[in-house]
Amino acid sequence: MMGRRCITGKPVSRTGPDTDSLAEDARSVALILAAEDAADREPHYRRLVHKYWKVVNVIVSSRLGDAREAEDVAQEAFLRAFTSLRSLSRPDAFVGWLLKIARNLATDRLRKRKSIVSLEALGDGMEESHTFARRSEEPDPSRSLEAGEELRMVLDALQSLPDPYREVVALRYLEALDGKSMARALGEPEGTVRNRLFRALEMLREKVLRKGARSP
Numbered sequence: 001m002m003g004r005r006c007i008t009g010k011p012v013s014r015t016g017p018d019t020d021s022l023a024e025d026a027r028s029v030a031l032i033l034a035a036e037d038a039a040d041r042e043p044h045y046r047r048l049v050h051k052y053w054k055v056v057n058v059i060v061s062s063r064l065g066d067a068r069e070a071e072d073v074a075q076e077a078f079l080r081a082f083t084s085l086r087s088l089s090r091p092d093a094f095v096g097w098l099l100k101i102a103r104n105l106a107t108d109r110l111r112k113r114k115s116i117v118s119l120e121a122l123g124d125g126m127e128e129s130h131t132f133a134r135r136s137e138e139p140d141p142s143r144s145l146e147a148g149e150e151l152r153m154v155l156d157a158l159q160s161l162p163d164p165y166r167e168v169v170a171l172r173y174l175e176a177l178d179g180k181s182m183a184r185a186l187g188e189p190e191g192t193v194r195n196r197l198f199r200a201l202e203m204l205r206e207k208v209l210r211k212g213a214r215s216p
Helices: 019-034 038-064 067-083 091-113 124-134 149-159 163-174 179-186 190-214
Strands: none
Touching (some): 091 163, 149 163, 163 190
C-alpha cells in the first residue's frame, strides 16, 4: 500500500482519527448524557478535550493572534459545548459543532476588543500544528512546498484564509480526518468539502509562493 504524502511530497504513514473516530465521539456524548454524576462524565469529557484541543486552539489562535487569549476562548468553547450537549442533534458531528462554537466565541472576542489583530505567530497553536506538515493526502497543490521556513509561511498564510477553508485544513492535517469524515463532522456533502480543501491548499500554495518570491 502506498503511503500518504506530506506537504513536502514525501510519503508518510497515516495515523490519527478516521471515520470510526466520529462514532467514538457519538458514544462519548451518549455516555456523558447518560452519566448520573460528575465522576462518571469526567473521563469522557477528558477524551474529547484531549482529542480536539489542538484543532480548536489553532482555529481560535488564527483568529485572535494571541495564544493566551486563544487558550481562554478554547476553554470556554469546550465548557459551552459540554453544557449544551443535549441540544446537539447529531453527536457524530460533535467536532463540527464544537468548531462553530469556538469560531463564534472568537468573533465575539474580536468585537469586544475593537482593535486590529496582528497577523503574527499563532503562538502555542502554531508550534503544536507542526503535524500539519506531516499529514497530507492531497499532493497536487502542495507537493512543491518545503519544511522549515516555508512551514512558517504556510502557517502565516493559513491565518488569511476564510473560516470555512481554514477549518477543513485544520481538520485534515491536525485531526487526520478524510473527506467522508469531514463531511459528516461538518454536515455538508463530501464533494463540497473535498473541493473546499483542494481550493484551500491551492490558496495556501499561491500565498506561500508569492511570499517566497518577495523574500531576499
